[in-house]
Structures are given as structure tokens and as C-alpha cells.
Amino acid sequence: MLHLTTALDPAAKAPLYQQLYHSIVQEIRAGALPAGARMPGKRSLAEALSVSVNTVDAAYQMLAAEGYLASRPRSGFYVEGYPARPGPGAEAPDAPAAPPAQAQAGPPLRYDLSTSGVDTRLFPARTWARLEKELLYTSPGLLARGDPRGEPELRQALAAYLAEYRGVRCTPEQLVVGAGIEYLLSLLAPLLPGPAAVEEPGYPRARQVLENSGRPCRAVPVDEGGLSVAALAASGAAVCYVTPSHQFPTGATMPAPRRAELLAWAAQRPGGRYIIEDDYDSEFRFDTRPLPSLQGMAGAEGPVVYLSTVARSLAPGIRIAYMVLPAQLLPAWQRRYSLYSGTVGRFEQQTLARFIEGGYFTRHLARSRVVYKARRNALVKALAASFGPAAALSGLHTGLHLLLRLQGQSLPPDARLVAAARQAGIRLTALSSYYREGPAACPPGTLVLGYGALDDALCAPLAEELAATLKKACTEASASSPGT
Amino acid sequence: MLHLTTALDPAAKAPLYQQLYHSIVQEIRAGALPAGARMPGKRSLAEALSVSVNTVDAAYQMLAAEGYLASRPRSGFYVEGYPARPGPGAEAPDAPAAPPAQAQAGPPLRYDLSTSGVDTRLFPARTWARLEKELLYTSPGLLARGDPRGEPELRQALAAYLAEYRGVRCTPEQLVVGAGIEYLLSLLAPLLPGPAAVEEPGYPRARQVLENSGRPCRAVPVDEGGLSVAALAASGAAVCYVTPSHQFPTGATMPAPRRAELLAWAAQRPGGRYIIEDDYDSEFRFDTRPLPSLQGMAGAEGPVVYLSTVARSLAPGIRIAYMVLPAQLLPAWQRRYSLYSGTVGRFEQQTLARFIEGGYFTRHLARSRVVYKARRNALVKALAASFGPAAALSGLHTGLHLLLRLQGQSLPPDARLVAAARQAGIRLTALSSYYREGPAACPPGTLVLGYGALDDALCAPLAEELAATLKKACTEASASSPGT
Numbered sequence: 001m002l003h004l005t006t007a008l009d010p011a012a013k014a015p016l017y018q019q020l021y022h023s024i025v026q027e028i029r030a031g032a033l034p035a036g037a038r039m040p041g042k043r044s045l046a047e048a049l050s051v052s053v054n055t056v057d058a059a060y061q062m063l064a065a066e067g068y069l070a071s072r073p074r075s076g077f078y079v080e081g082y083p084a085r086p087g088p089g090a091e092a093p094d095a096p097a098a099p100p101a102q103a104q105a106g107p108p109l110r111y112d113l114s115t116s117g118v119d120t121r122l123f124p125a126r127t128w129a130r131l132e133k134e135l136l137y138t139s140p141g142l143l144a145r146g147d148p149r150g151e152p153e154l155r156q157a158l159a160a161y162l163a164e165y166r167g168v169r170c171t172p173e174q175l176v177v178g179a180g181i182e183y184l185l186s187l188l189a190p191l192l193p194g195p196a197a198v199e200e201p202g203y204p205r206a207r208q209v210l211e212n213s214g215r216p217c218r219a220v221p222v223d224e225g226g227l228s229v230a231a232l233a234a235s236g237a238a239v240c241y242v243t244p245s246h247q248f249p250t251g252a253t254m255p256a257p258r259r260a261e262l263l264a265w266a267a268q269r270p271g272g273r274y275i276i277e278d279d280y281d282s283e284f285r286f287d288t289r290p291l292p293s294l295q296g297m298a299g300a301e302g303p304v305v306y307l308s309t310v311a312r313s314l315a316p317g318i319r320i321a322y323m324v325l326p327a328q329l330l331p332a333w334q335r336r337y338s339l340y341s342g343t344v345g346r347f348e349q350q351t352l353a354r355f356i357e358g359g360y361f362t363r364h365l366a367r368s369r370v371v372y373k374a375r376r377n378a379l380v381k382a383l384a385a386s387f388g389p390a391a392a393l394s395g396l397h398t399g400l401h402l403l404l405r406l407q408g409q410s411l412p413p414d415a416r417l418v419a420a421a422r423q424a425g426i427r428l429t430a431l432s433s434y435y436r437e438g439p440a441a442c443p444p445g446t447l448v449l450g451y452g453a454l455d456d457a458l459c460a461p462l463a464e465e466l467a468a469t470l471k472k473a474c475t476e477a478s479a480s481s482p483g484t
Numbered sequence: 485m486l487h488l489t490t491a492l493d494p495a496a497k498a499p500l501y502q503q504l505y506h507s508i509v510q511e512i513r514a515g516a517l518p519a520g521a522r523m524p525g526k527r528s529l530a531e532a533l534s535v536s537v538n539t540v541d542a543a544y545q546m547l548a549a550e551g552y553l554a555s556r557p558r559s560g561f562y563v564e565g566y567p568a569r570p571g572p573g574a575e576a577p578d579a580p581a582a583p584p585a586q587a588q589a590g591p592p593l594r595y596d597l598s599t600s601g602v603d604t605r606l607f608p609a610r611t612w613a614r615l616e617k618e619l620l621y622t623s624p625g626l627l628a629r630g631d632p633r634g635e636p637e638l639r640q641a642l643a644a645y646l647a648e649y650r651g652v653r654c655t656p657e658q659l660v661v662g663a664g665i666e667y668l669l670s671l672l673a674p675l676l677p678g679p680a681a682v683e684e685p686g687y688p689r690a691r692q693v694l695e696n697s698g699r700p701c702r703a704v705p706v707d708e709g710g711l712s713v714a715a716l717a718a719s720g721a722a723v724c725y726v727t728p729s730h731q732f733p734t735g736a737t738m739p740a741p742r743r744a745e746l747l748a749w750a751a752q753r754p755g756g757r758y759i760i761e762d763d764y765d766s767e768f769r770f771d772t773r774p775l776p777s778l779q780g781m782a783g784a785e786g787p788v789v790y791l792s793t794v795a796r797s798l799a800p801g802i803r804i805a806y807m808v809l810p811a812q813l814l815p816a817w818q819r820r821y822s823l824y825s826g827t828v829g830r831f832e833q834q835t836l837a838r839f840i841e842g843g844y845f846t847r848h849l850a851r852s853r854v855v856y857k858a859r860r861n862a863l864v865k866a867l868a869a870s871f872g873p874a875a876a877l878s879g880l881h882t883g884l885h886l887l888l889r890l891q892g893q894s895l896p897p898d899a900r901l902v903a904a905a906r907q908a909g910i911r912l913t914a915l916s917s918y919y920r921e922g923p924a925a926c927p928p929g930t931l932v933l934g935y936g937a938l939d940d941a942l943c944a945p946l947a948e949e950l951a952a953t954l955k956k957a958c959t960e961a962s963a964s965s966p967g968t
Binding site (some may be wrong): 094114116117118120121123125126128130136137140141142144145146179180181182183186190198204205208209212214268311315316317318320333336337338339340341342343344345346347348453 | 532598600601602605607609610612613616617620621624625626627628629630663665666667670674689692693696698795797800801803804820821822823824825826827829830831832837896936
């Protein structure tokens with residue numbers, strides 16, 4: 001039973017939902033709410049406390065995100081116990097287990113705006129589990145060694161899907177399935193000529209893989225149309241890694257004329273120049289017109305290697321990525337990797353094949369698009385309301401993150417903004433961290449907010465807290481800066 | 485209903501079970517035995533045909549291996565239809581789908597003696613499916629991004645298992661989980677110094693990965709005690725890839741004094757020499773005393789990188805391998821791969837963790853050992869009976885393959901023996917194919933027979949057919965060779 005020992009105070013500095021959150025955490029820690037206890041319904045608690053249902057909802061969602069509560073469909077919220085297991089993407093508060101390597105120290109994380117986050121509640125776990133279980137029971141043949149390039153059924157399904165939805169032109173023979181973009185890129189790199197160009201700012205993982213493969217990387221600037229082809233031409237690179245659907249991290253979509261320019265750059269040296277098109281996030285396009293992939297414009301024997309993954313469209317924990325190789329690279333691939341085994345379990349591959357063929361994948365994407373678009377709208381509205389003219393938003397139209405640019409003359413260094421947010425329980429990154437040269441290459445004050453894993457009910461409180469936190473950090477910075 | 489239109493002929497050249505097999509294939513192809521039809525029980529058919537139950541069993545097993553029949557536990561054999569789906573590890577006879585890249589053309593494969601085969605009927609599919617389904621339903625947090633080095637729970641479970649069963653000395657922090665030995669080896673190679681030594685004969689996949697990583701490979705000969713340390717010392721290599729538990733493919737187990745020598749070789753240049761211990765197949769030791777791993781002898785900060793996989797102990801279709809890094813390599817690993825994502829799905833990793841922690845893994849291994857030992861015995865007995873003094877066997881005591889060395893003065897080239905076997909429906913490899921220098925480096929006539937995927941009931945017919953086929957190939961060769 002829930003005792004609200006601390007009455008909520010509407011006049012207090014902390015918002016009501018936060019007071020409620022802290023009060024419930026205290027009860028759980030004190031053992032007053034034991035593991036397994038059912039929490040009061042949102043409406044009845046809201047009535048009992050004379051607060052809005054949204055306030056209760058926000059508090060419950062925060063508690064669930066941190067693992068204090070678990071939500072059961074059509075049943076409500078239940079206490080998970082303390083120390084709590086971490087929720088998806090959340091750090092465990094005071095959990096005894098060692099944190100993952102990438103976890104940062106600091107106060108409990110309440111809002112995780114990492115760009116890799118997705119809404120795991122959208123994942124059709126029952127369908128996936130049913131398909132996989134059926135395969136485990138009926139297809140013992142999948143326990144044996146499979147085709148190293150991936151299950152033929154999955155490559156067939158992916159080729160059909162990519163042709164229909166991304167305009168990719170390939171046969172299943174050109175597809176290679178692998179355990180993640182980084183892995184596929186590390187296999188691809190040695191087959192390609194010369195130095196590589198990467199976007200600046202850009203995806204640091206791709207750069208690390210290319211550099212680890214002994215490929216020097218040249219940083220080519222990005223503008224509102226994506227990678228600058230003029231700068232690419234001047235760079236002397238023979239290979240260009242690019243994210244035309246949703247430039248990472250600026251969110252720019254490369255317009256058709258720029259795509260044609262890029263292909264013309266590659267066409268100047270047939271066989272001597274290649275484009276690596278990373279089409280991550282292309283499934284989530286909210287208000288822009290669809291553009292075919294670069295690969296589709298170039299054709300099956302064009303100079304484009306197409307790369308994508310289900311890490312965003314399904315979940316990061318499912319490690320399946322795929323690559324479409326230009327036909328002329330297949331013999332070299334076969335020579336170099338003739339003995340390599342596949343890297344994705346055959347049951348998972350066949351599950352995904354059936355998931356695509358059964359129409360579940362496109363239904364899941366359609367549903368996800370609606371949810372993410374509503375969340376994007378809610379977040380944009382909340383940020384506009386909380387920041388007003390103090391910030392400008394960009395990169396809104398595709399993908400699962402957006403950019404927030406603080407307006408002002410004397411902004412503190414990005415590291416201070418990121419640290420202040422982290423102190424307030426908000427994990428985010430600065431745009432400057434995606435520049436090879438770091439903060440020196442980029443004016444301060446632009447933050448990257450990933451909303452894939454953010455709960456709708458938390459958009460408003462997040463915006464409010466983030467605005468207050470950043471405003472305070474800016475004020476402190478200008479107060480302590482010499483000469484002001 | 486089964487019409488045996490061709491009466492079996494005990495005086496014919498082909499053995500009875502083969503006549504029965506061909507007769508049933510004809511009936512299925514002709515439609516006389518439609519898909520779903522239940523086959524007569526083995527005993528009743530044996531009685532009706534006046535043959536032994538073993539004859540019927542052998543024919544049914546061959547039909548099942550090729551996908552004509554399916555076996556249902558406690559119910560019997562049912563017709564699967566035609567064209568048949570291929571059974572585990574078998575090629576589809578006349579199947580319309582494109583064969584996997586590694587499939588060889590030729591008559592239907594009836595005996596697959598590839599070294600990668602395992603008995604997939606031993607895989608505890610129900611337990612695995614139950615554990616995975618539970619996780620899919622209850623742990624949505626696993627959909628989010630995980631620790632790139634592998635799930636902490638799995639690394640903990642593996643560290644405990646390896647300490648108990650393989651004498652490995654490590655903390656979970658030293659373990660890296662990855663999608664296959666080749667992948668882990670390709671990440672490891674750039675962290676190690678100088679040229680690499682590989683065993684001759686040896687595992688071609690490891691050599692290909694090391695060479696693809698820009699590491700020149702020096703072939704070091706293998707004798708009955710495994711890799712020659714004297715030859716290693718003379719090779720100038722700084723890194724040595726070795727399979728001490730079960731040398732691939734000779735099957736030699738490296739004795740303790742040789743292990744000490746090998747460690748002493750590495751100890752001469754601390755930090756400048758490393759040993760990569762591939763402990764594949766070490767779970768299947770039938771009549772030799774257990775020896776601790778090299779890693780265990782050297783300790784957590786010794787010069788040994790320990791590598792293993794569940795491809796043999798569970799199934800090749802499950803892509804989980806793991807590596808124990810010496811503590812002093814961890815910082816370099818972290819620097820180079822700080823941004824790399826994990827390559828094994830989190831649900832699969834957690835399933836394996838629970839499979840190990842719940843004791844299912846060691847029970848499965850114990851059961852598998854009994855089955856494989858009985859099969860090894862049956863095969864050895866059958867080969868001795870069919871070949872007599874015409875062949876000598878070796879590499880019998882560990883792992884899932886053995887070596888058959890033909891005795892004789894004028895043996896044909898290995899390629900001819902392998903092709904003759906393939907024409908007879910038997911897939912096997914020659915020892916010479918595991919030599920870097922190929923057939924020139926190795927006297928002809930030694931064949932590698934993997935029995936992991938072989939049915940017990942087929943050991944006797946296989947031995948008989950193989951002996952007849954090879955004898956014929958040898959006779960033809962000496963008849964056609966000039967001067968004899």
C-alpha cells in the first residue's frame with residue numbers, strides 16, 4: 001500500500017511529478033512498497049493527490065525507466081524492488097553489478113537522449129518469439145553450418161524489401177549479412193582503393209573502423225544538403241562514406257541534385273572510386289518526400305556499396321546488419337573471405353526472414369513511424385515552449401534525434417553543458433563531439449537529442465528541466481568568465 | 485502404402501540397405517509414397533523383406549539425412565515429399581534453391597564427413613527455446629544497446645565454466661564475446677607483434693584471417709606431440725597460433741612437457757611474444773587424461789590468448805565464440821575498439837548464460853561425450869573390419885574426426901581419392917588439403933573423417949562403401965600408371 005508520507009507542494013521549486021517520483025522512491029527504498037506490489041492506477045492516484053494524470057504518468061514512467069516499477073500491459077504498474085534492475089538503456093541506481101564500459105559516472109540517469117536509443121516497447125516481442133520458437137522446434141537443420149554470406153531466405157527477403165522501399169537494385173547474391181555495420185565495414189574496407197573521405201561532423205564508429213583498417217580518413221564538411229561534393233573532389237579521397245538519407249548527426253537529407261553530383265564524382269574513375277552509403281534511420285522519415293537510395297540511382301554495377309542495419313528499425317540488441325556489394329566486387333570478396341563463417345546465428349536470420357516475408361516488418365515500421373512522429377512533435381513543442389527564442393531546432397524531419405542550438409553570445413564550452421545536463425540526470429551529446437577536430441572545429445552550444453527511447457509523457461518535463469539546467473550553466477559561465 | 489516393386493537381391497553387388505534405399509526413393513519420386521505417409525515400422529518391414537532390422541535402419545537413416553523422410557520421436561518415420569528439403573548438413577537432391585557457396589557439385593551426398601559436422605539431434609532445442617522465449621517476454625531491456633565486449637552475465641558464466649573445466653585463469657573483464665573465432669581473431673591480430681606461426685598442417689580459416697590482417701604466416705611442422713617448438717623458435721615468429729588440445733587436423737594432443745617448452749619460448753621475450761590457444765573441440769576427450777589449458781599454465785597475465793567457441797560443443801549455427809585476453813592487452817583493445825558494437829545478439833548471449841548457469845551446458849556435454857565416444861568406437865570397429873591392414877587410424881582420442889591412412893606403395897593423388905568418394909556420395913577431405921603447400925608437402929593417402937554428424941547406424945555401411953570405393957580408385961590408378 002502506498003503511503004505518501006511527503007505531501008506534494010505545488011509551490012515548491014521541484015515540479016510536482018518530480019516530488020512524486022522522489023516520494024515513491026523513498027517508499028520503495030524504505031520497504032514500504034515491497035517488490036510485486038501493485039501501484040495505484042494513475043487516475044485514482046491523481047485524484048487522491050489532486051494532481052493531473054499527466055503528473056502521475058510522468059512520475060511512473062521515470063520510475064519504470066529506472067527499473068523501480070515494471071509496466072504490465074492492461075494491468076498497470078508493479079514494484080520491481082530495490083536495488084532496482086536497470087530499465088532499457090538506463091543505468092542501475094546503486095546497482096551492485098559493474099556498469100557497462102560506456103556508462104558514465106554520475107547521478108541516476110532519468111532521461112537518456114543517446115542517439116542509439118529506440119523505443120523497445122514497440123518491438124513485437126511475441127511475434128518474434130513465436131517465429132523463433134517455431135524454427136527452434138521444427139528446423140534442426142539450422143544448427144548446422146550455414147552460408148557464410150547469410151541465409152539465402154533472408155537475402156531474398158532483404159533484396160525484395162530494399163527494392164520496394166529503398167529503390168535498391170540488387171540480386172540476393174550481392175547481399176552479405178553480418179553482425180553489425182562495423183563488422184561489415186571492416187570486411188569491406190580492404191577491398192576498396194585509396195584514402196577514404198568521411199563526413200565532418202560524422203559517425204565516429206565508421207571513422208574508427210576505416211582507420212583501424214589502415215585507411216587514412218579525410219574529413220569533408222557537411223552543409224544543409226549533406227556532404228560537400230566540391231570538398232570531396234578536392235580531398236583526393238577514392239572512397240566516400242556518406243549518410244545521405246539522414247546525415248549523422250546533423251540530420252540533413254541530401255537532395256537529388258547533390259546525389260547526382262556525388263555519383264558523377266565516382267563515375268569519373270570507374271573502378272577507382274566508391275561510395276559507401278550508410279542508410280541507417282532511413283525508415284523514419286516524417287515529413288520529407290522519399291528519395292531513392294544512391295545505390296538505386298547507380299544500379300547493381302554502380303560504384304555504391306549500400307549498408308544498413310536493423311539496430312534502429314527493430315532494436316540495437318538484435319545484431320543484424322546487411323550490405324549490398326557492387327557486382328564487380330564479388331570475386332574479390334569471395335577470394336578474401338572464402339573461409340570466413342557467417343556472424344549472425346541462423347535461427348535469428350531465419351526469424352528475420354519470416355518477419356519480413358510475413359509482412360510484420362513493414363507493419364512494425366508503419367506503427368513505429370506514427371509513434372516516433374508524435375513523439376517528435378511533442379518534443380519539438382515542449383522544447384519550443386521551454387526554451388522560447390533561446391534555442392533553435394534543426395534536423396527534425398527524419399531519424400530519431402534532433403539538434404538544439406542555443407542562441408547567445410557567451411556560451412560555456414560544450415563539455416560544461418553536457419556535464420551540467422548529466423548532473424541533472426540527462427544524458428546527451430554535443431555536436432562538437434562528432435567533429436574529428438573536436439570542440440575547436442565547431443561553435444559551442446549545439447546539442448544532439450536522441451528521442452527514440454524517450455517516453456512521450458517525459459517530453460514536457462525533460463524540456464523544462466533541460467532549459468532550466470542549461471540556462472543556469474550559461475549564467476554561471478558568463479558570471480565566472482573574466483571581463484563580463 | 486509402401487509397394488516394394490523392386491525385390492531386394494542378396495546376391496547383387498549393392499548392399500541390401502542401399503537397394504532398399506533406392507527402392508524407397510523411387511516410390512517417393514513416383515508419388516506412390518506421398519508426403520505425410522507413415523513408413524512401416526523397422527521391425528515389421530525387416531520381417532516382411534526378410535532382412536535385418538539394421539538394414540532397414542540404415543536405409544531409413546540415409547533417407548532421413550537427405551530429407552526424404554522425417555523422424556518423429558516415439559512415432560516413427562514419415563515421408564517428407566519430393567523434392568525433399570535437405571536434412572541438417574546435407575545437400576538437397578535436385579532442390580531448386582541455389583546451393584550454399586561451399587557445396588560441391590556431384591551425386592546426392594549420403595555421408596557428410598566434413599570436420600565441422602556435429603550431431604544436431606543432441607542439441608537441447610526445447611530448453612534453449614524455453615530460455616530464449618522467457619527472455620524475449622520478460623527482458624525488453626535486452627533490446628537496447630549492450631556491452632560491446634559481451635553481456636556481463638555471460639562473461640561471468642564463461643569465466644566460471646572455463647576455470648572449472650579448462651583451468652583457465654581470468655576475470656570476466658578479460659573475456660570478449662564475439663560472433664565466431666574468425667571475427668575475434670581478426671580483432672586480435674592487429675594488437676599482437678610481428679609475424680605469426682601457424683601449424684602445418686593446420687586450420688586454414690585461422691591462417692586466412694591472420695594473412696588478411698596483414699600478418700605474414702610461417703608454417704611450423706606438427707608431429708605426434710603437436711607443434712614443434714624447436715621449429716617455432718627457428719621461424720622468427722613473434723606470435724604462435726596453436727591447437728594444443730586437439731591439433732587440427734592431425735588430432736595430436738600436446739603433452740605437458742611440450743606445453744612448458746612452448747610457454748618458455750614465449751617467456752623469452754615478455755610482451756614481445758604471444759601464443760593464441762584455440763581450444764576448439766576440447767570438450768570431447770574420450771580416453772586421454774585432461775590437461776589444463778596453456779592459458780591456465782601461464783596465468784591471467786601470461787602471454788596466452790585463449791579462444792574457443794560453442795560451434796562444436798552446441799552447434800555451428802549458433803554463432804557465439806569467446807576470447808580471454810591477457811590483462812596487459814586490455815588497454816590496447818579498449819583504445820582500438822572503443823566504439824565497436826558487440827556482434828552477438830543480447831538474447832542469445834543471455835540464453836547461453838542461463839544455459840551454462842542452469843547446469844544444462846555441462847549436462848549436454850556429458851551426454852554428447854557418451855554419444856560421440858560410442859560413435860567413435862563404432863566407426864573405428866567398422867573401418868578396421870572393412871579396411872583390415874589396408875589402412876591405419878590415428879587421432880582417435882579427442883575431437884570429432886579421425887585420420888585414415890591408406891597403406892600401399894602406389895597410391896593415387898589425394899584429389900582422385902576425394903573425387904572418387906564424392907562420386908560415391910561421401911564427402912571427406914584429404915590431410916594434404918590442410919598443408920599450406922598442398923599435396924606436395926604431404927604423402928598421399930591420408931583422409932580426414934569427421935563423424936560428428938554421422939549416424940551410428942551408418943558407420944558400418946559407410947566403412948564398407950568407403951573401403952570398396954578407395955580400393956577401386958587405387959586399383960584403377962595402379963593399372964593406369966605407366967610402368968606397372
